[in-house]
Amino acid sequence: MSNVIQASGLTLAYDNGTKSIIQDANFSIKKGEFVFITGPSGSGKSTLLKALYGQLKPSTGTLVVGGNNLSNISRPKLQELRTHMGIIFQDYKLVNEWTVAKNVVLPLMIAGYSNEVQDTQARRLLKHVKLAEHADKYPLELSGGEQQRVGVARALSKNPVVILADEPTGNLDDYSSNVIWDLMENACQQLDTTVLVVTHKIPTIFSLPYRHFIIENRGIYEVH
């Protein structure tokens, strides 16, 4: 099975390379894998995720996502790559002036799908995350758990190659968290989508032996 993400000698740093967060990391993630990356606060989990969706360029080494080397990727190529990613944030990052349905189909809108396709997908996805009746509401009218379900629906809307999730249940109660984990696990198993979750602690509901990396002392190590 081919690698969707491959890091070789990866160093991530801020302040023009002077403040390194991740140093000389090597790992690879295959298509359809569900992977956890954990670590204490400030260890560089979110920094790694930013690098994975091209917001932060590697200082040294290579980071290849979906066949694109993010060290020297052009802006149009990066935009294209991002349309094949589903990104889930701890603070949801929904557009509050848009309806729930419009938020869900943002990736389709960017890809230029027709309004008809967008409407159909919005209905299907909102039904999938059990928010069908909230399609015309605005994000701030929903609870935190519901907003994150909108975020998951948005991430799934264009059948992404990879889903990157940054503490997706960090602001949610146990019930809402379990709903979100179920949705992500289903996406991985049914759509063969690679899911990479950055979190400070692996939730107890996971019984399957998913791969687990830990960020420690600026290195990334696989836990066996």
Add this chain to the structure above:
Amino acid sequence: MKFINHLMFILPLMAILLGLEFYLVFERTTNNYETTLTEDYRILVVSKTPLELEFFQDLNEHIITTIEIERKGIVSNVAEGISKDNANAILNALPYFYNIGLDAYLETSEIEKIKQTLESNHYIKRVETFGSSHSSNYKLFSFIKLILEVFILFMTVVSLFLIMKQMEIWKYAHKERMQIMETFGAPMMLRSGVLFRVAFFDAIIATICVSILFFYIKYSWASQSGIDMIVKNRDVLFQASDIMVLFISAIVIVILAVYSVVFSSKGVED
């Protein structure tokens, strides 16, 4: 976007368009007025011998007309009651008088140059430029023009600053949405599409408002103003082509303004 945000963009844009239209109208009106002044203005030349237009044109290229003042008419005014022979003697002794017309409304220094050139010719006895009235007219005119241009420039600069400030507000209002769209791979034009739509709409509104104001000035206020120069020049107060000039100017301003927002937002994620 709230109506007040539109208004905060439309008003300074209208101020710039008003300044531009006032400038255009003033230029056209003053050009007409200058033409009238030029047509009415004459230099009086007294010569020893009859002279042709070509002679004057060889001396200065601004001279375009010469009208000889009838000497017999002058003599008939002064020789009333005297004999025909004496009248003929006066006529023979009388020099030749010419009214000289110029091609443009020249500055006083230029008029003075023409006077010196003419006076240096030995056929010409005397030149009268009526410099003081010409000079005072021209200086007053130039002064009004300068004041208006400075005022328009000042208003434009202040309005541009207001527009830039409003753009800052737009930038913060749209920053989060644009960042989210960028994260999901939206190209710049899609991210900033809503800003362009809003700005184009505001540009249309501002153009319409300024056009309506000038239509009112042209068709209602001008004829009732009683100001001779305005009544005479009513046709140049506002022309159909001005709507296009205003609209294109408004569009250029909004495009520059939106691009400034878009490019300043781009750095947020980087």
